[in-house]
Amino acid sequence: MPGVNVSLAHASDVLFMWTVLVYAVAMFGYSAEFAFSRIGRSRAEKPVPDERRVTPEQIGRVAVGLTVVGWLLHVGSVVTRGAAVNRVPWGNMYEFSTMVALVAVTVFLVLLTRQPVRFLGAFVMTPVVLYLGLAGTVLYAPAAPLQPILNSYWIKIHVVAAITASGGFMVSGVITMLYLTRTWLDRRASVGPGTAAAVEYGGLSRWLPSAERLDRLAYKVIGFAFPVWTFAIIAGAIWAKYAWSRYWGWDPKETWSFITWVAYAAYLHARATAGWRGRRAAVLSLIGFSCLMVDYYVVNTVISGLHSYAGVGG
Amino acid sequence: MTELLVDDTATQALSTAPQPAGAASRNRVRTLWRSLTSMRTALLLLSLLALAAVPGTLLPQRSLNPVKVDDFFTAHPSLAPVMDRLSLFDMFAAPWFAAIYLLLFASLIGCLVPRIRLHARALRRKPPQAPKRLERLAVNDRWEADGDAETVIRSARETLRQQRWRTELRAEPDGSWSVGAEKGYLRETGNLVFHVSLVVLLVGIALGGLFGYKGTVLVTDGSGFSDVPSSYDIFSPPRLGSESALPPFSFTLRKFTASYQPTGVPKSFHAYVDYQPTPNAATRPYDVTTNHPLSISGADVFLVGHGYAVHIQVRDKTGRLVYDRPTPFLPDDAMFTSHGVVKVPTGLAHQLGFTGFFYPTYEATPFGAQSSYPGPASPVLSLAAWQGDLGLGSGRPQSVYTLPVASLTNVGTKMLSPGQTWRLADGTTVTFAGLDQWATFQIAHDPGSTVVLVAAIFIVCGLLSSLWVRRRRMWVRATPTTGGPLGGGDGVARTVVSAGGLARTDADGFATEFESLLRRMRG
Ligand code: HEM
Secondary structure (H helix, E strand, O other): OOOOOHHHHHHHHHHHHHHHHHHHHHHHHHHHHHHHHHHHHHHOOOOOOOOOOOOHHHHHHHHHHHHHHHHHHHHHHHHHHHHHHOOOOOOOHHHHHHHHHHHHHHHHHHHHHHOOOOOHHHHHHHHHHHHHHHHHHOOOOOOOOOOHHHOOHHHHHHHHHHHHHHHHHHHHHHHHHHHHHHHHHHHHHOOOOOOHHHHHHHHHHOOOOOHHHHHHHHHHHHHHHHHHHHHHHHHHHHHHHHHHOOOOOOOHHHHHHHHHHHHHHHHHHHHHOHHHOHHHHHHHHHHHHHHHHHHHHHHHHOOOOOOOOOOOOO | OHHHHOOOHHHHHOOOOOOOHHHHHOOHHHHHHHHHOOHHHHHHHHHHHHHHHHHHHHOOOOOOOHHHHHHHHHHOOOHHHHHHHOOOOOHHHOHHHHHHHHHHHHHHHHHHHHHHHHHHHHHHOOOOOOOOOHHHOOEEEEEEEEOOHHHHHHHHHHHHHHOOOEEEEEEOOOOOEEEEEEEOOHHHHHHHHHHHHHHHHHHHHHHHHHHOEEEEEEEEOOOEEEOOHHHOOEEEOOOOOOHHHOOOOEEEEEEEEEEEOOOOOEEEEEEEEEEEOOOOOOOEEEEEEOOEOEEEOOEEEEEEEEEEEEEEEEEOOOOOEEEEEEEEOEEOOOOOOEEEEEEEOOOOOOOEEEEEEEEOEEEEEOOEEEEOOOOOOEOEEEEEEEEOOOOHHHOOOOOOOOOOHHHOEEEEEEEEOOOOEEEOOOOOEEEEEEEEEEEEEEEEEOOOHHHHHHHHHHHHHHHHHHHHOOOEEEEEEEEEOOOOOOOOOOOOOEEEEEEEEEEOOOOOOHHHHHHHHHHHHHO
């Protein structure tokens, strides 16, 4: 195809495969650390130190190292893709999805530099690997130049913001699900103190950080993603004004972005009022995340509108 | 929970907790107003708005695609009119949709006014007095310092001021000094800016809806347009205000060009126009492309579509030219297989009409003719000629893109390449003289868009400070010591300093900030 540097495009695909592979190994590393450290802790108060044995802690550190390596490969894949087609590398759903995954990993790594959140590794990397798997197979589109309507510098601003916010929402969605799991286990454990079931649920529950902490972490990430999403919608409206002569037209994509925005605004309000903390707020945030998924996948593939440039299914 | 420490009347006024009965029930209107302006109602209305928008993305909408709505009517002849009465095909202009956002609007204003008043008062209020026992606060510390209490407290206050804390120095009855400090008022300010900007945004949208206009026009290469309602193909006038206020600009389409990838995916579009802002102004050239509209006198001219116009010449059997002009054909697919109708009502013995297909890159396939590329690589025009009464005199409005073929007689079909001529049985000749392109322009004027843009910018700024600024308080107390192991004796005044603080919103990171402040105070 003209306008495409074939060898760079190929390099991008190869880097993409390596990214998924390295992430997958990191994912197993995090899972192993998570599982072994908790089992170790519940079996014995003080695990017997053994100089030659690998500690779960070390596995976790290696997993972080692998994540950084994967992240570099990931960046390489995105950059070579962009260079191959000589444009921004987010013009179709494949490119878009790999960018969202990149942001999710970036958010996780940034969080890691500020807070001890390595336990999140398994829970962030699993959806990321699955998501990239989906992107690399079902959503894959070969490198190709952009349609003229997408050829505006607003695509850089609008789409970067949308991708960043989505990556953030994805991480917060994962944390929220952990929060719900933790509260569910805690409730089970408190049903009949001392019973076998309670001990078992209580043991499981201690695998996760406290509900309070998970709740606050999810809120923090949404507090970051929501303004970015707001900005993405506004930038999209400005772009629409140039491209389609109106800033807002209730196109399905626009409408679902708005619905997503409202759902997260409801979450923020719910959290700001005392009565709606915790579980009900968490449900609202998951509704918001579902709306986001509808916005990206159902709207792009099933409902047609002006935004139908997904590059999927012809 | 940090919420428990919030003691403002502001939050009490916004509380979603049930109001005490007796007091409120005295006045029903007031009760209604109060419940309308509670945050729970706002949340409900907000969710309702989102929920109401969902069917609008699933059902065909007139504003987006009127053809799909017509298809829906054909497919569901009994259901569709009922749905239409419920405005389900004009969801976003429906009365009940408007009702939801007008209620939200009222609710928003109702809750903003008292909050702004409260916040204005809070801004003027001095930071609160130090609690008796600072060691009870979430973060606290205590140390001894050289110097008398007043000097120590003044230097502590200076440290806080340097970090842009708002402070208030107080002498306490027992001879000690305290400073109360508060920071992060920007959180509530940002929050109010955000909500007020939402109201302003809605006002801007309403302005555009009431005073804006838009229209679409198809212009063929070489022809012109002037901004009066009658020149538009489709025109939605302003709902308020007069049509005669349209800016008096005009333009001519010099040439439209499109380029494509070999696969047929478009690469670029350019509509080269010459425009005049006012009738007597000098003509200026402009290249209208996607994402690059032409702005003239408050109106914007956008390129929204394009296609081919086939230039046909018809001569009677004596060779006299009776028809000579380009006719726009409408594209049917991405490769610009197009259809159109040519009508020659005068100049011949019988009225003559043509229905035709145009293929910019002709390709014969087992399924019939089609275009395999949108550019004019090998253009072919396929025409069917019809004689009889074209129905133009019947007074019924008729589309320029349809011909009443049922009542006409077919007098032949022919494929033509540019330059070729076709002779009909009665001696009339038809020449495919050449190919032009046309472009459709949307011309829109939206007087509210600047308001909307400014409001949107404030929305983002307000949101950032509302979510990222943390509200926190701290107090420092300096108490002179009398003797003790360190004080007295040597003649140097000594002071016990205690400090405590609390984060009123998110507590993360506050302990670190507190420690670093104390480190500065100790010097
Ligand atoms: C009558 C309508 C509304 C009322 C009474 C209201 C009230 C409030 C209040 C009291 C807060 C402060 C919470 C806090 O910081 O403690 C707040 C925050 C907020 N509101 Fe509204 N609001 C209304 C409408 C809206 C609408 C339509 C949106 C847009 C989607 C919205 C989005 C937000 C956001 C994003 C925050 C920030 C949440 C936070 O600070 O954690 N609000 N609102």
